[in-house]
Amino acid sequence: MSTQQPEPESQEAPTDPEFQGAESSVDEAERSGGDIDQTAADPTDLEGETVLIKVFRYDPEVEAKQEPRFDDFHVPFTKGMTALDAVIYARDQYDSSLTFRHSCRQAVCGSDAFFINGKQRLACKTQIAELEQPIRIEPLPHQEVVKDLVVDMDHFYDQMHAVEPYFQNEETPAIEDLEEQRQSRENREKIKMSTRCIWCGACMSSCNIAAGDNEYLGPAAINKAYRFAMDDREPEEIKEHRLRIVEQEHGVWRCQTQFSCTEVCPKDIPLTEHIQELKREAVKKNLKFW
Numbered sequence: 001m002s003t004q005q006p007e008p009e010s011q012e013a014p015t016d017p018e019f020q021g022a023e024s025s026v027d028e029a030e031r032s033g034g035d036i037d038q039t040a041a042d043p044t045d046l047e048g049e050t051v052l053i054k055v056f057r058y059d060p061e062v063e064a065k066q067e068p069r070f071d072d073f074h075v076p077f078t079k080g081m082t083a084l085d086a087v088i089y090a091r092d093q094y095d096s097s098l099t100f101r102h103s104c105r106q107a108v109c110g111s112d113a114f115f116i117n118g119k120q121r122l123a124c125k126t127q128i129a130e131l132e133q134p135i136r137i138e139p140l141p142h143q144e145v146v147k148d149l150v151v152d153m154d155h156f157y158d159q160m161h162a163v164e165p166y167f168q169n170e171e172t173p174a175i176e177d178l179e180e181q182r183q184s185r186e187n188r189e190k191i192k193m194s195t196r197c198i199w200c201g202a203c204m205s206s207c208n209i210a211a212g213d214n215e216y217l218g219p220a221a222i223n224k225a226y227r228f229a230m231d232d233r234e235p236e237e238i239k240e241h242r243l244r245i246v247e248q249e250h251g252v253w254r255c256q257t258q259f260s261c262t263e264v265c266p267k268d269i270p271l272t273e274h275i276q277e278l279k280r281e282a283v284k285k286n287l288k289f290w
């Protein structure tokens, strides 16, 4: 996957009067350094205060905005405010051209994964009070930036679809023969965490291997393969077919167990564990005893 997120450079503060409370600035040292969360504020300390968010800006279609930069926005803190609330406030109050995806605001749709204070996070699940200020909000690394915080997710979706992320059974019975396909409690428990994926792309963005190998399936797609390969309701031959997909050159064997995907997953899916288990299953499948 190519790294096409433009590096920010300095730019004059916008003179647009609509930008009251908003400033444009870039500080390379701040962008690359300044680790996160070490001095996270006590939420009660922030009541009545404003917080400073520095938001990545880039618009390839507007000549004046083709130079990547950060804009500063001063946002009044409210109890329970999330990073998503903060960028929504900045957009609604200061600059309606600020562009980002969001929908459910409750960690379900997976559309607002950003790079916040140096880590992939779901903005609607990230409390402002738990972040060190100033808060840097950037698009997901290792993805092509479309505009501001919006990245191109096509490649991620292609990898997800490559593992055939749907239940398969060889034959569909006649309608009169249809019956409930029950799953044991134990099997449900086994795949439970893997079913929680919301396709946010945070894990893929955090993965060094995916950054260097555009064909690597990536942790989310492999987790999706795990979800079905471990489901007892699919026939054995389909499981073998799934293992053949993930044991390919750019599949599970590319994972170097760095755990970055597991660390950033907002749904706490044990991705590295699942990848390791599929490696073991692939080995077992290929063992032959004469």
Ligand code: SF4
Binding pocket: 196, 197, 198, 199, 200, 201, 202, 203, 204, 219, 220, 223, 264, 265, 266, 267, 268, 269, 271
């Ligand atoms: S596995 Fe986790 S981080 Fe990766 S896409 Fe799914 S929910 Fe997001």
Ligand code: FES
Binding pocket: 102, 103, 104, 105, 106, 107, 108, 109, 110, 111, 112, 122, 123, 124, 125
């Ligand atoms: S807005 Fe849907 S996951 Fe955050």
